Amino acid sequence: xxxxxxxxxxxxxxxxxxxxxxxxxxxxxxxxxxxxxxxxxxxxxxxxxxxxxxxxxxxxxxxxxxxxxxxxxxxxxxxxxxxxxxxxxxx
Amino acid sequence: xxxxxxxxxxxxxxxxxxxxxxxxxxxxxxxxxxxxxxxxxxxxxxxxxxxxxxxxxxxxxxxxxxxxxxxxxxxxxxxxxxxxxxxxxxxxxxxxxxxxxxxxxxxxxxxxxxxxxxxxxxxxxxxxxxxxxxxxxxxxxxxxxxxxxxxxxxxxxxxxxxxxxxxxxxxxxxxxxxxxxxxxxxxxxxxxxxxxxxxxxxxxxxxxxxxxxxxxxxxxxxxxxxxxxxxxxxxxxxxxxxxxxxxxxxxxxxxxxxxxxxxxxxxxxxxxxxxxxxxxxxxxxxxxxxxxxxxxxxxxxxxxxxxxxxxxxxxxxxxxxxxxxxxxxxxxx
Numbered sequence: 001x002x003x004x005x006x007x008x009x010x011x012x013x014x015x016x017x018x019x020x021x022x023x024x025x026x027x028x029x030x031x032x033x034x035x036x037x038x039x040x041x042x043x044x045x046x047x048x049x050x051x052x053x054x055x056x057x058x059x060x061x062x063x064x065x066x067x068x069x070x071x072x073x074x075x076x077x078x079x080x081x082x083x084x085x086x087x088x089x090x091x
Numbered sequence: 092x093x094x095x096x097x098x099x100x101x102x103x104x105x106x107x108x109x110x111x112x113x114x115x116x117x118x119x120x121x122x123x124x125x126x127x128x129x130x131x132x133x134x135x136x137x138x139x140x141x142x143x144x145x146x147x148x149x150x151x152x153x154x155x156x157x158x159x160x161x162x163x164x165x166x167x168x169x170x171x172x173x174x175x176x177x178x179x180x181x182x183x184x185x186x187x188x189x190x191x192x193x194x195x196x197x198x199x200x201x202x203x204x205x206x207x208x209x210x211x212x213x214x215x216x217x218x219x220x221x222x223x224x225x226x227x228x229x230x231x232x233x234x235x236x237x238x239x240x241x242x243x244x245x246x247x248x249x250x251x252x253x254x255x256x257x258x259x260x261x262x263x264x265x266x267x268x269x270x271x272x273x274x275x276x277x278x279x280x281x282x283x284x285x286x287x288x289x290x291x292x293x294x295x296x297x298x299x300x301x302x303x304x305x306x307x308x309x310x311x312x313x314x315x316x317x318x319x320x321x322x323x324x325x326x327x328x329x330x331x332x333x334x335x336x337x338x339x340x341x342x343x344x345x346x347x348x349x350x351x352x353x354x355x356x357x358x359x360x361x362x363x364x365x366x367x368x369x370x371x372x373x374x375x376x377x378x379x380x381x382x383x384x385x386x387x388x389x390x391x392x393x394x395x396x397x398x399x400x401x402x403x404x405x406x407x408x409x410x411x412x413x414x415x416x417x418x419x420x421x422x423x424x
Contacts, residue, residue, distance in 0.1 A: 013149060022132030037131055064093040072131055077121060
């Protein structure tokens with residue numbers, strides 16, 4: 001949820017990195033999440049609704065067009081860890 | 092493209108051009124964020140040059156998705172709709188103004204929970220035809236009347252059953268019935284082919300015998316089996332042989348009654364849902380052999396399912412007089 005009002009659109013979510021081993025790392029605010037690349041067993045199809053017509057019309061004839069197929073996902077399921085900056089010890 | 096079909100009281104299905112799927116909404120515990128063009132580590136490794144920041148947009152997000160499972164198209168309703176107003180022929184006395192239950196292809200596409208190809212295929216299977224733009228099935232008596240015209244003509248002309256000429260049929264019978272109907276009955280009960288530029292039909296002996304059996308059986312609750320077989324053989328066209336195996340899914344023989352009897356039981360009159368179908372079959376007869384029950388359940392099989400698998404799921408087997416029989420898993424009221 002955004003701190004300020006005005007919705008999420010256009011705001012920055014965070015930074016996505018990959019380690020040398022190919023592990024995805026997501027930094028959101030001052031939290032860090034480690035994830036993994038997962039090939040989807042059953043790919044997702046992204047559907048866009050077309051031709052729905054205005055409400056009140058008899059036959060909307062709505063159709064769904066497949067606009068994309070998603071075969072890979074980056075899964076972040078571990079609890080986010082806060083990033084604590086190094087505080088030098090007082091000597 | 093895909094279409095969702097279903098009326099308010101039906102469970103929604105998703106249809107492609109030729110397949111039907113049950114739909115369920117599934118929630119995800121993790122939110123799904125869609126990032127078009129997001130690269131995987133492998134893809135980035137291949138492109139060594141870019142060590143810069145790539146600005147990617149999250150195109151959308153979701154907490155749920157639609158889970159699809161291929162299912163049998165729900166076609167029982169198709170027959171039900173077309174049976175609301177079967178075509179009785181041009182001389183029909185039916186009052187036209189009373190009912191208007193006629194359906195175009197578009198109407199059927201919005202009412203039937205199946206893909207377009209599955210619907211069109213089923214229309215062919217049930218021998219429906221388009222009359223004045225509407226899909227119609229023939230009223231049984233009218234259908235038999237048309238069939239009778241054709242079989243009598245085949246007999247009087249002494250044509251071989253495998254070579255019935257379309258042209259002559261239309262010439263000889265065109266004065267009795269509409270030409271479209273004559274051609275339709277030939278298409279329904281025969282296989283069309285051309286030879287030397289002429290159109291012929293190879294008549295389906297089994298289908299004709301089966302229709303005549305239905306005509307005989309629908310007049311009574313049940314028949315003495317041997318009497319029926321005699322009358323049936325006498326009623327089929329010259330050169331055709333009636334056999335009980337032609338009646339699978341249409342009639343059932345009761346071997347336990349003395350004398351043995353036969354009665355009409357049409358698979359298309361039975362429920363479409365698996366459990367309801369089995370309940371219905373077990374209330375008609377308590378124990379079934381696999382041979383007897385197969386014609387009444389094989390249409391329930393999913394893509395790679397066998398009759399055996401259905402029986403394992405919905406019935407319980409036991410031995411009776413050395414024969415394996417199936418009965419209901421639960422008491423039938």
